[in-house]
Amino acid sequence: TNIVLDDSRSSASRHSSTCDNLFAYISDTVAPGIIVYDGRRDNAWRVTHASMYPDPDLGEYDIGGEKFTLMDGVVGLAHSPAQGLLYYQPLATDRVFSVSTAVLASGPPAEGTDLPVNLVGRKSSQGLGIAVDPRDDTILFSPMTETAIAAWNPITNSHRVLAQDSEKLQFCAEVRWAERDNGAVWALSTRFHKYFKRSVSKHEINVRVLRVKEPGYGGGYVPIHPHVLRRAANF
Template sequence: MNVVGPLVLLCCIIGGYSSQLEVLNQWTLLNFDLPFEYSYEDIRLENTVFTGFEVTSNRIFLATPRLRVGVPATLSTIPRNTPPGSSPVLQAFPDWSMHGAVRGDVNCTGLISVYRIRADSCNRLWVLDSGVMTSLDDFTRVCNPKLMVFDLRTDQIVRTVIFPREVLRPSSLLTNLIIDEDVQGRCDSAFVYMSDTASPGLVVYDGLKDQAWRIMHPAFFPDPDFSDYNVDGESFTLMDGVVGLAHSPTLSTLYFQPLATDRLFSIPTSALTKGPPVEFEQMPVSLVGKKSSQGLGLTISLTDDTLYFSPLTETAVATWNPVTGQQRLLAYDSEKLQFPAELRWLNDGSVWLLSTRFQKFFKRTIISSEINLRIIRIPPKNGLSRGVNNHLLY
């Protein structure tokens, strides 16, 4: 695909790309329904930013990892149907007894630091707990990483997976997951693909065999040439490896991207699910294309395999279809689309995203009187019908 001009210039010329953004919820800083025994001296809302979410019929689940001290709960819920632009109070999930780490009450059977979550077709929520506190400051591992599965009918734990030592590294940070169900409704036999961002690699879990293994490839690593980011005129540096994941069941393909790169990669899921790789085995990783800038959020349409991604510098959401090659600019807004942490395609064809202004949380430049966090919905069929001049991926 040929590039004839930067995406950011196109965004400034074409109007109407922010008018389709539906701001479902927004906050200056997140607010939690704290139990009476919690002291506000322990809480640092200016350190609390969401990185992952899941949407069910009646709830939105929000993951707020403990990047720094003072994060009240690392997994919470709000009602799905609230007034547009409202700022609902977050409720700890499943309850506050699982979140004592904020007060120094570390219990490894509870939730330590969650980056992302996924629901399966059996109405269960898979929660990936990194086990790492204050990962931006001193990277303190207090518990082994684990997968916890909650039955959303009862909010009770039905399965816990503790990963064996051989699939981890001393600085492992598990940040994202994909649930690959071979047949809908057979959730216990699903494969789970997880990104290790700080010790770059993929961890694969076979739910039927209760076995995990590690996949390595240079494409999982960050590129030092892309470790500097500029969002709305504010720059910062972060050397994060693989974190963005999207799965196409029809193409049997896992798409992935490190944060510090302009590249998007893919690997056949058959290479992931066949079992632990043998020594010196070469993984069949392919370069899908190059983006206009770095990105974090990544999702895919289950109807036509269109990929949705968000180039950070351009404060935009874009699409690319690997089958047809068509590209589109889906949305652009220099204020509302600052650092989308996660994108999710829903069955009605809409795309939901978390807008976080992470650059301000990272640099401690948050202004508590400004809107810093948003849940945004992009309706179906938004964006250009012709994509040849959108210059999104090449």
């Protein structure tokens, strides 16, 4: 489960003096859907869509040659205030989807109404953590098989790999753009697959908090060809 807070409507509201004027979007992985909570009205509702369910063809994962199967639905969430979009991805998929936050915030959908979901793009493999760089709305994510942190801008279609490490970046559960750290990207790698398969060793480092410094801060990321991964030493 992930929670994203949306306070983008606060400045235009007479209730902006309180921190309650926000929406929270909560992923439900087991019963795939997104729960929307309206803080000002203290009300909540649930939305669902076929895209939030796991893809049966992508329920097997391969991390460093270690394979496991997990059919998890929507889990990763990221908010783009500038685009007015909530990005999301199930664990068992190679796709990223989006839905308008205006639609989510408008209240419970009428019976029989389809949620207007868009397919944003496809990744090289499955992943959990996802984030947005608000400076240019680049999507940050961590493809599991490649044990990497990558960036993709859906507006310009530019692809970048920020870091790759076959040991340190195993199963990144969280990826975050750090506003107060000069644009660095923080990641939480967990080696969850080893816990899941009960092959974890107490003699190894299994949980890491990693800081990936953006190369050439202020000048943008270093662009490379899509899906081509390279090693970065900026850990």
